[in-house]
Amino acid sequence: MQGSVRKKGATWSYRVDFGIHNGKRHQVEKSGYKTKKEAVKALNDVVYQYNKTGDYVENQKITFQEVYTEFIEKEAPATRAYATIVRYKSLYRNHFANRFDSFYMYQIGANSIDDFINEKMTKYSEEYVKGLYKFLKVLFGYAYKRKYTKKDIFEEVTTPPDPRHVGEIRSYTNEELLQMSNRLQNTNVITSFFIALNTGLRESEVFGLQWSNVDFENKKIAVKKQLLFQDKKWCFCPLKTKNAYRSVNITDSFCTYLKNLKAQQDENRAIYGDGYKRNFVTERLIKNKENLIEVTDFVNVKTNGEMLTTNSIKFLSRTIRDDLGIQFKFHNLRHTYATILAESGISPRYVQEMLGHSKLEFTLKYYTHVTEKMGALARNALESSVTFDAFK
Missing domain, CATH: 1.10.443.10 (Intergrase catalytic core)
Known part of the structure; x- marks a missing residue:
């Protein structure tokens, strides 16, 4: 695999050559970067993704709401208990819908998730916020698995602390x-x-x-x-x-x-x-x-x-x-x-x-x-x- 950056007019672009696949040369080129530094960073992201997964994925124009709906209707019934699905729906309705629905998944970065979690930490218990974090992680993991996003941003999201009572055992005398x-x-x-x-x-x-x-x-x-x-x-x-x-x-x-x-x-x-x-x-x-x-x-x-x-x-x-x-x-x-x-x-x-x-x-x-x-x-x-x- 080879990659390079170049200036085209007033903007920069990168090109990656993935070699021959199924008898055809596979190349990807993206342009529109304002600086060479931005183009190099984008190129490095592609190289990192390919080296890690052996595949190249483009971010898809699919919203948070669409991913949530697909997960609840297709994935959750086969992999989650009924009570868990009910809880997911409640968390989405009360916390996620207004905040993230209109964004494409790739537009929601780790900093946005961190800000959201920190905001909730001031209003709710540690245990409740950990539940919010886990469900968001499930949704973004699902999007990554379905190749709707080219990376799992939760590798960069700060994990909230475990609830203080977790691990404590209270038994009666x-x-x-x-x-x-x-x-x-x-x-x-x-x-x-x-x-x-x-x-x-x-x-x-x-x-x-x-x-x-x-x-x-x-x-x-x-x-x-x-x-x-x-x-x-x-x-x-x-x-x-x-x-x-x-x-x-x-x-x-x-x-x-x-x-x-x-x-x-x-x-x-x-x-x-x-x-x-x-x-x-x-x-x-x-x-x-x-x-x-x-x-x-x-x-x-x-x-x-x-x-x-x-x-x-x-x-x-x-x-x-x-x-x-x-x-x-x-x-x-x-x-x-x-x-x-x-x-x-x-x-x-x-x-x-x-x-x-x-x-x-x-x-x-x-x-x-x-x-x-x-x-x-x-x-x-x-x-x-x-x-x-x-x-x-």
């Missing part, structure tokens, strides 16, 4: 757990509290649980779906990753608790008779298909059989905060479950399987979150395994 369980006794939400604490299930998995998922004989719970609120209705949806489909072992005592709970619900059903609530959800377990189904065996129900949903967490959190002074997040019960296993010396691979993590690194954070109890376990293990008699 035995004293806090006892306080919370005592306060929640005789409330509708006590079952969801116990399930999360004893299984590490995510909140949408907890409330999607059915009795058909509970294997009393083998003391296991099969996690097969999640309950989400989509399009103003409650839906059974696929889990986020293939690893999330799992079988979670439960203790003898928790198995007994669930047996007693089911017996109580069967008794309530008999007492209420025809007045026992019927629950309907939209099943979206198969892509692009949905059916309205009746669910007769939700684990989390009120006394009258009415299904409980993740909306119940608002009451749970408010009650614990106001009555006990504990800042409660339902997801921290999952952290507590994992921390208990880690402190007990359970294999990280086993914990990964129980939590449904797609990567072991997500699980290992519970092991790097070293506690005094883990240190004591390590000392006891060494004490029982290593003898110093030979050195006496």
